[in-house]
Every structure is written in C-alpha cells, then in structure tokens.
Amino acid sequence: MNVAEALLVFAGIPLAIVVVLALLTLKPGANRRPRYKPGQAWDHAPLWFEPHPAHAPGGGHGGGETAAIGSSVYGERHGSDATATHAVSGGQSHGSSSTAHAAQPAGPLGGARGTW
Amino acid sequence: MTRALEVDSHDTATATTAAARTDESSIEDVFTYKELARLDEALTMSSRETGLRFTLYVGELRTPTRSHAEELHARSGAHPSDAVLIALSPGQRVVEVVTGAGAARRLPDRACALAVLSMTSSFGNGDIVGGIVNGLRQLSDQAGHPASLRH
Numbered sequence: 001m002n003v004a005e006a007l008l009v010f011a012g013i014p015l016a017i018v019v020v021l022a023l024l025t026l027k028p029g030a031n032r033r034p035r036y037k038p039g040q041a042w043d044h045a046p047l048w049f050e051p052h053p054a055h056a057p058g059g060g061h062g063g064g065e066t067a068a069i070g071s072s073v074y075g076e077r078h079g080s081d082a083t084a085t086h087a088v089s090g091g092q093s094h095g096s097s098s099t100a101h102a103a104q105p106a107g108p109l110g111g112a113r114g115t116w
Numbered sequence: 117m118t119r120a121l122e123v124d125s126h127d128t129a130t131a132t133t134a135a136a137r138t139d140e141s142s143i144e145d146v147f148t149y150k151e152l153a154r155l156d157e158a159l160t161m162s163s164r165e166t167g168l169r170f171t172l173y174v175g176e177l178r179t180p181t182r183s184h185a186e187e188l189h190a191r192s193g194a195h196p197s198d199a200v201l202i203a204l205s206p207g208q209r210v211v212e213v214v215t216g217a218g219a220a221r222r223l224p225d226r227a228c229a230l231a232v233l234s235m236t237s238s239f240g241n242g243d244i245v246g247g248i249v250n251g252l253r254q255l256s257d258q259a260g261h262p263a264s265l266r267h
Binding site for chain 1: 145146155156159160162163164169170171172173174175176181182185186188189192193197205206207209210211212213214215216217218219220223224225228229231232233235236237239240241242244
C-alpha cells in the first residue's frame, strides 16, 4: 500500500462518511418550520381555540353519530370585531350577543399560573 | 430561460384596504395541521367529557397577564362560570389557567397548578402542543363527568 492509497483509505473514507452524515442532518430541516424554543419571541397573531359544540346533549358516544372534526380556531380580534367573533363562537343569537359578551362576572375566579 | 409570472401580489395594502390574503400570516405558520387536529380533539373531547367549556388562547398577554387572562375568560362564551381558559403566551413564557366559579368547584386551584406544572415542563422543552394536550388531559381527568352525564 503506497502513500496515496493509505491516504485514500484512512482519510478519504472517514471524510466521505462524515460528509454524508452532515448532509443527512441538514437536509430535512430545509423545508420545515423552525421549532419553538423557549425564550424565542412569539410574533404570531393571537389565536383562540374553542371546542366544537356537542350536537346531542349527553350523546358523546354510541349511536354511531359522527360529529365533524375540524379546527375551530378563531383569530383574536380587537375592538368592535371582538363582539362579532365571539358572538359566532358563543353560538348565540345576534340579538342578545351585545349584552351577553360584555364581560360577564363569572364569580370568584380560580386557576393557576406558571412560567417556564 | 423563461420564468413563470409571479401571481401573488405583495404590499398592496393602502390606507383604506387591508393587505392581500397572501401577505397575511396563515395559521399553518404557527401550528401544522397535524398539531391543529390534536389540539382540536383534545379541546373538544375534554369539553364533552366534563361538560365544562375549555378554551385555549395562544398569543401575547398584556401585563399583568393575570388580569388580561381574566378579561379573556369573561368573554370566552355564553356561560363563563363553567368555562376554563388556558391562556398561553410563549413569547412571555407564561401560562394562565382561569376557571369560572362553577368550574372551580370541580377543578380546584391545586389541580390547575398540577396541570400547569406538567404543561410548563413540556413548554420548557419546546413542546407547545404536547404540553397543552397533556394539561387538558389532566384537567379533564380531575374534573370528571358531570352529574347529568352519569348513568
């Protein structure tokens, strides 16, 4: 084995393997969104998700009735739009929506808060 | 070499008109459709199982975040007393759970704190959707079935 062959085997092959692995790690990230990392800024518009209304009261399972599954996501609106959005999301008649969606007192509120 | 014409319009907003739809940020930028489906199922199933109304807010919260979350909770539906709001602000790294008076009877603050703890540990790892889904699962397990659905 001369010098050129030795270089090829002991430097060329490891280098080729490293390059292949490096390319494999870089490739799938090219078309994917950046994943959220703690501490990153969140510069998306606010979103408000809400559950689908149950069609039959008390009829969650059985009966073979399938409820449509789709994403019920509403962008959070501000100002006068807010009433309109939540009138839709609350599933109320338009007549009562203006009074009902002015902030109602819900009694003593509970809950918890966390940071990370 | 010919190029296809660019058909998307950009920067077309004027003083009186909104930006083009192509310039609006799409929901897909925030969550993938798979993640949206998970969120949707978690919210819907936990609301159906418990009879409470779980809603989820993801976005910036005004400081103090607690009072903004309570404001949002008051607007979260027809019966805010039975509503549970999970307000999450990844930018500020804060999550608030707000329960109405009726919901708080079945979801004591301790149970909420436990759910918040498991959520924040997922959020700390960068797993927003997984944290929300697990938190919802814990909250709905704790709340159980309403008396009207018991057989």
